[in-house]
Amino acid sequence: MLQPHTCQRARRSRDARFDGQFFTAVLTTGIYCRSICPAPSPKEENVRYYPSAAQAAQAGFRPCLRCRPDCAPNSAVWNGVDTTLSRAIALIHRGDLQDQNLPEFAERLGVGDRYLRQLFQKHLGLSPKTYALYQQCLFAKQLLHQTQLPIHQVAVASGFNSVRRFNDCFQKNLKLTPTQVRRQTNPASETIQLDLSYRPPYNWDQVQPFLAARTIEGLDACDANSYRRTFQHDGVTGSFHAIHQPTKNRFQVSIELDDLQALRPTIQRIRRLLDLDVDSEAVFATLRECLPEPFPLKQGLRIPGQWTMFEAGVRAVLGQQVTVVAAKKLVRTLIETLGETQGSQRFFPTPRAVAAADLSFLKMPQSRKNTLATLAHHYLTHPEPDQPEAWLALKGIGPWTVNYAKLRGRGDPDVFLGGDLGVKKVVQQHTPDLDPNRAAPWRSYLTMQLWSMY
Numbered sequence: 166m167l168q169p170h171t172c173q174r175a176r177r178s179r180d181a182r183f184d185g186q187f188f189t190a191v192l193t194t195g196i197y198c199r200s201i202c203p204a205p206s207p208k209e210e211n212v213r214y215y216p217s218a219a220q221a222a223q224a225g226f227r228p229c230l231r232c233r234p235d236c237a238p239n240s241a242v243w244n245g246v247d248t249t250l251s252r253a254i255a256l257i258h259r260g261d262l263q264d265q266n267l268p269e270f271a272e273r274l275g276v277g278d279r280y281l282r283q284l285f286q287k288h289l290g291l292s293p294k295t296y297a298l299y300q301q302c303l304f305a306k307q308l309l310h311q312t313q314l315p316i317h318q319v320a321v322a323s324g325f326n327s328v329r330r331f332n333d334c335f336q337k338n339l340k341l342t343p344t345q346v347r348r349q350t351n352p353a354s355e356t357i358q359l360d361l362s363y364r365p366p367y368n369w370d371q372v373q374p375f376l377a378a379r380t381i382e383g384l385d386a387c388d389a390n391s392y393r394r395t396f397q398h399d400g401v402t403g404s405f406h407a408i409h410q411p412t413k414n415r416f417q418v419s420i421e422l423d424d425l426q427a428l429r430p431t432i433q434r435i436r437r438l439l440d441l442d443v444d445s446e447a448v449f450a451t452l453r454e455c456l457p458e459p460f461p462l463k464q465g466l467r468i469p470g471q472w473t474m475f476e477a478g479v480r481a482v483l484g485q486q487v488t489v490v491a492a493k494k495l496v497r498t499l500i501e502t503l504g505e506t507q508g509s510q511r512f513f514p515t516p517r518a519v520a521a522a523d524l525s526f527l528k529m530p531q532s533r534k535n536t537l538a539t540l541a542h543h544y545l546t547h548p549e550p551d552q553p554e555a556w557l558a559l560k561g562i563g564p565w566t567v568n569y570a571k572l573r574g575r576g577d578p579d580v581f582l583g584g585d586l587g588v589k590k591v592v593q594q595h596t597p598d599l600d601p602n603r604a605a606p607w608r609s610y611l612t613m614q615l616w617s618m619y
Contacts (some may be wrong), residue, residue, distance in 0.1 A: 176200045181414050182364050182446050185238035188215045190226040195340075197221035202232035216289075218393035219299040223291050227340035228303075232312060235303040236514035238364050239442040249274055251285050251295065260429045264322035270598050281511040302338040304429055305331070311359050316343050323423040357428065361407070362415040363441040366465030369409050371617055372439070375469045378489055379480075383511030384504070396472050397505065397512040401427040404510065405435055413487040416441070426428075437576040448607045452614060460595055466613045470573050474551040475544055476513050477574025481566040482537050483529070494513045495527055502526050514583035530612065536561025551575075555606070572609050581608035587619035588612060 175183040183200045190197040190213045197215065200205065215221040228234045239258065253274055256262065262270050270293070271278040285293045305323035308314055314322065320331035336342050369390070377387040385394030393406040418435060422428055428538035436442055443476055445465045456462055468547065471477040483499070484492035503514035504524055520541035524534040540557045544550040552558045553567045553575070565584045571577040581601040582588050594597050604611040 166211075169214055169239055172200070173209060174210075176202075176212075177206055179203070182444075184414070185442075186216075186361065186364075186444065188218050188221045188234060188237075189213075190215060190221050190224065196227055196229050197226040198229040198232065199232040199234055199237045202229055203332065204229070204231055212555075218303060219296050220290050222299055222338055223295070228306065230341075232348070234307070235307040235310070236360060236362050238362050239436070241380040249276055250288055253281065253284075254296075257293065257297045257300060258434045260301075260324055262293065263301070265450075267293060289431050296544035298334055301325070301429075304333050304337060304432075306339060306345070306346055307359065308357075308428075309343055310472045312357050316347065318425055319343070322428040323474070324426070324429065333580070349458070357420045357422065359418050359420070359432065360413075360415045361418050361432070361436060361439075361441055363439075364444055364446070365411075365414050366445055367411065367414070368411075368445075368463055368467065369411065371463060371465075371613075372467050372469050379493055380491070381494075381511070382499055383506070383509060384500055384513060392493050394472070395510045395512050396431075396434075398434075398473055399427070400424075401431070402507075403431065405431070407435065407439060418463060421577065434472060438470040438472065440470065440576060442579065443610075448610045451607050452604055453610055455600065455611070456614070458594060460614075461612060461618070463617055466608055466610055466617065468576055468578070468613060470576050472513065473575035474553065474570060475516055475540075477552065478556065478566070479519070480564070480573075481569040482533060482540060483527075483564065484569070485533060487529075495529060498527060516541045518551075520545055532561060568583070572612065577609060579606040579613065580607045585612070585616075588615045591615040591618045 166419070170191070172187050175187075176189050179201045181201050181311050187200065188197045188549075189200065189202070191207045192211045192213065193207065193334045197218070213224070215224065215489070218228065218237070220226070239494060251523050253270075256270070265273070267281070271281040271616075274281065281294055285291060287295060289296060301323045305319050309316075312319075314589065315330050320328050323331065324503055325331035325334065332343060373387060373389070376385075380387050383395075391406060391408040393404065395404040396402070401422065401424045403420060405421070406419045407416040408418075416439060417425045420428070420431060422431060445467070449462065452462060453584045471480065477497070480492065480496060483495040487495075499514060502512055503518045505512045520538060524537060527534055536559065539561065540556065543559060547555070553570045556562045556570070557564070565582065568582055572580045572582065581604070583601060595618065601608050601611055
């Protein structure tokens, strides 16, 4: 949590770099706001600061309908506090606690449910279930504001099994009814449009060419100000188109989806793929300390992600010891041969499709084909295949492959690809005395800085 005097200066300046890092509650109105709220600034004696929207609500405040806290970038209040808590928060934002009871959820994290409750109470001041329900309500509020979905579809997309349960929970948590929030009366559209905010600066000039150099026709495309792609995952098919709006510190995103229940995890994947939740000012300050002054450090660098860990792993295997251009050709061949199609759209192959193929169409060493097949079989036979550390037991997969997958498939902020050829060359030329450990917990962004020089 930021210090109160820092929060005071940030809210008075309405600096977007603090958006989502704390929330301002006003005693005289009973409302809590984002730091960038355009409403007249209240007197300091009437203000209380909270590190998360859920804590402000727990204290009895309702969300502002003007600045809309549901649209704030995710707060990083738990970052660096506890790895179990950090993973639990990420899974809750993905919607995983909706489908499990707390003991099952805690077991998945490798802890007891009592310990997990204590962890949430200590750092966030509320229980895991209360936090999860509030996140569902905030997500529903965002859909009510920004989409034309009927209220019963908003309830389904937010993870509620009935409209009555949705209405009760929404009013209890937000002190508002869904109909009070809903302003649009237009008929529902097949395309869902949302605004996904971030804390500036965002270096789209770095992200755009990185993504554009790796696009595959039919799967994804990247132009001067937008990125689009198709996806198939967990039985859900869809696509999205994200348009960068730098003057508003956000991406305008259009989503087409064949199952509304997957909307929330889909949005979380888009946020991770575009790396919308990092505090880039904090990253820059840390990297400035560990890189020599002449080094042309770029502000606002992000980690362009992949849709799934499996896709990131496959791309990492295909990219072993070859150039980006050569790796892209292999990926294109794999998608054209094994990926499903819908009209002009292509989809990344599933683990089952890769495991069933002989892969003779790929022009690369047989040992690497075997590695690809082994990875696919791993996904078919393990209950938690998205744990790349376990991939090290697979023949042909080493630390570089695992770390690359963690960097782009998971969005892990603290991965240094010291064994990467491009990273090695830049280090030798510009920073021979570099100690990457000084960049923790942002070593992934150090990797991106060095790649940008290669």
